[in-house]
Amino acid sequence: MNATLPPLGWLGIVRLGLVQTALGAVVVLTTAALNRVMVVEHALPATLPGLLVALHYAVQMLRPRLGHGSDQGGRRTPWIIGGMAVLGLGGVLGAVAVAWMGTALVPGIALAVLAFLLVGIGVGAAGTSLLVLLAARVAPARRPAAASLVWIMMIAGFVLTTAISGRLLDPYSAPRLVAVSAGVSLLAFLLALVAVAGIEGPSRAAPPAAxxxxxxxxxxxxxxxxxxxxxxxxxxxxxxxxxxxxxxxxxxxxxxxxxxxxxxxxxxxxxxxxxxxxxxxxxxxxxxxxxxxxxxxxxxxxxxxxxxxxxxxxxxxxxxxxxxxxxxxxxxxxxxxxxxxxxxxxxxxxxxxxxxxxxxxxxxxxxxxxxxxxxxxxxxxxxxxxxxxxxxxxxxxxxxxxxxxxxxxxxxxxxxxxxxxxxxxxxxxxxxxxxxxxxxxxx
The missing domain is CATH 1.20.1250.20 (MFS general substrate transporter like domains)
Structure with a gap:
């Protein structure tokens, strides 16, 4: 990070918090709404969504590797944007997969496995680099407030998404599920893109040889x-x-x-x-x-x-x-x-x-x-x-x-x-x- 940049003010902290809001919006739709459709509309065992959600957590064991990539590149925003893109793609594919389960169960499950893997990777890449960027750009005295604020904004993403998408998803249909998921993923990506634009400053020098x-x-x-x-x-x-x-x-x-x-x-x-x-x-x-x-x-x-x-x-x-x-x-x-x-x-x-x-x-x-x-x-x-x-x-x-x-x-x-x-x-x-x-x- 460029040492000459002044610490972020509250507006800058809120901007980075919007990334967490966007991230939470895609995740809650994937882990909550798709879970409900699998269990209720498709009458599938609750174990299936449970395993898929567990998979999205398990793949986040890659977080240290993803963080290492941003260390070596010297910048965090490309990893945040790239992670949000992967997360959004996973959210859309997850909706397609769950809709597909209604007519072709096995291919739908296979696609869902891929989708939840992408969700986990996207969360890991974007979330890890976001917190490192926040720690680097926020003055130490403001970090407790910044930590609480971005977490609260993620919860706000949960609440807004479930409230709005809940209305849009009724009455349920497979095309409606895919359309709502695609809309949420696209809006979340665009929000994150705008939120991080220019906030990291110019590129820093390449990391030292060590x-x-x-x-x-x-x-x-x-x-x-x-x-x-x-x-x-x-x-x-x-x-x-x-x-x-x-x-x-x-x-x-x-x-x-x-x-x-x-x-x-x-x-x-x-x-x-x-x-x-x-x-x-x-x-x-x-x-x-x-x-x-x-x-x-x-x-x-x-x-x-x-x-x-x-x-x-x-x-x-x-x-x-x-x-x-x-x-x-x-x-x-x-x-x-x-x-x-x-x-x-x-x-x-x-x-x-x-x-x-x-x-x-x-x-x-x-x-x-x-x-x-x-x-x-x-x-x-x-x-x-x-x-x-x-x-x-x-x-x-x-x-x-x-x-x-x-x-x-x-x-x-x-x-x-x-x-x-x-x-x-x-x-x-x-x-x-x-x-x-x-x-x-x-x-």
Missing amino acids: ARTAFGPALREVWAEPVARHFSIFVFVSMLAYSAQDLILEPFAGTVFGMSLGETTQLSSVQHGGVLAGMILIAIVGSLSGGRVAVLRGWILGGCLAACALLVALAGAGMAGATFPLRESFFVLGLANGAFAAAAIAAMMQLVSQGAEGRQGVRMGMFGAAQAIAFGAGGLAGTVVLDLGRLLTGSAEGGYVTVFLADAGLFLAAAMLALRIGRAPGQRAGAGNVPPLMGRQQA
Whole structure:
């Protein structure tokens, strides 16, 4: 990145956030609407969309390799634009594939596999380079607010797309599904194209000879960095705990408390409102603290411990019965999740430059791959533990107790890992807010 460029102002941060909005718009249509069509309109087993979504997460293990490519080229915007193009193509092919399943199941599934692979690659390429560019162009004090803002804008992409496309898709027909998906993909690509135009500045000089290495040695070099390796492990454990709740909370309220579909959907909305509030909170306190890693570490630790406590409380909710404050518990759980997740993303942006120069893309890719793998495994793990708990205890309520306690254990493990975020081995808790390399200027 050109060192003479001034840090981005709020307008520039919002512009980059629009890329995240565009990315979220394509992803939510692919993972939500197509899922519904396969299961409801085509009456296919729910395992099929589950495997396709898992595939789109699994292929994001390529994030470090994609980040390495942007390191070597010296620019991030071509990877953002290229990634959005691949993502959009995957979204359109996914709709074609699902429509095709209605008349030719096997060819439709084969095309869907290709489509979801493209979606995963596109998300990995665009998302990794976007976060590296954001970290490089945003002043450290503004990174917590920037992290929260772009995440909120991605959620806004989810909401807008599902609200608008939901109206356009009724009544369902295969041509309508393809047309809506193509329209969303095209608009998302154009939005991202406009958002990044000129924001990176002129090309920087080619990376130094030491940085022009093959991917394998570059990855081993980054993995050997204690701070980067430890943070990647933390991201995996914490996001595994975060995503394990997704498929559990609404069925829990319906099964144990006898709530209707509308009531559990409202509870889910309350929880998501808590997540949003937690992210806004981190945007404020993180900015007021100057984006110091020590402050972010404290909020990550507090969020994980609070989520752990809430899950233990939910495990005992069935015994309390109707007197249990379920709505309040869902909100506070969302608040804890939002706070720790936003603080973790802000810390990720601060730590991406700690270590060998010219490896920011590999480092961010490693963090992103850990998150993607955890998200892909978390939902499945939660449902498997729920079924095992039901089998072992002989009751549905016992199954939920089992999965909530297991998830609480994951959050507790994440909290223990959070104690060392940003600290080199042997560094004492009071040895400083920022590790020695954190003051290094970004490329």
